[in-house]
Amino acid sequence: MYKLFYAPKSASMGVRAILEEIGAPYELIHTSVEMDKPRPREQLAINPNGWVPVLLWEGGAMYECAAIAVFLCDRHPESRLAPNVDDSDRALFLQTLVYFSNSVQNAFQLTYYPDRFVDTPADEPSAQQRGIRRLRETWHVIDDQIGENQWVLGDRFSVVDIYLFMLTTWLRSAKGHPSIAEFSNVKRIADVVLQRPSVQLVYETWIANPEY
């Protein structure tokens, strides 16, 4: 039984979708990503940064969404959500997940949390503007990487496609983000991932109102 510290709109939704894909039993522990809301002590003990996702299982706990994705795939190889260590697609699998985590997510952070990147509130709009441009740059890199492939890794569905979908749900016109329509290869994959039962379940609220 897994336990997942969970908050709507956050990266914990992607981990939940992966757990659904695997069919592993899990329990959600509701927490918040709002700055003015306290985090449970158990969450902070594992992740002092105070962010989600945080995953617990019998014998361990961890944070960092991309690392959790790799960990779950390796722990449940029967789910066939990732290439094995000796598979030729393994490098692209790892590369793309880490790029999502440290480049695309970083660009989102500039727009969602500009205060973490500048010293004075007056500089926050500049950080946000740079974040918006960086979002466009990083999504174009992914869009070009995908090209005409059916999935991010080519002709095999993987957890990277779920991760990609999760990141696309963070694009908000109200924040000045580029539209997913600018990245037609990304959109093609996200549209198909959206139809998966795991995603329909976890993203029900977002599907009803993508700008919620």
Ligand SMILES: N[C@@H](CCC(=O)N[C@@H](CS)C(=O)NCC(=O)O)C(=O)O
């Ligand atoms: N690098 C981390 C980033 C996680 C992250 O930024 N989580 C956001 C929600 S998507 C969060 O918890 N924000 C609240 C906060 O930073 O206090 C990961 O990929 O797991």
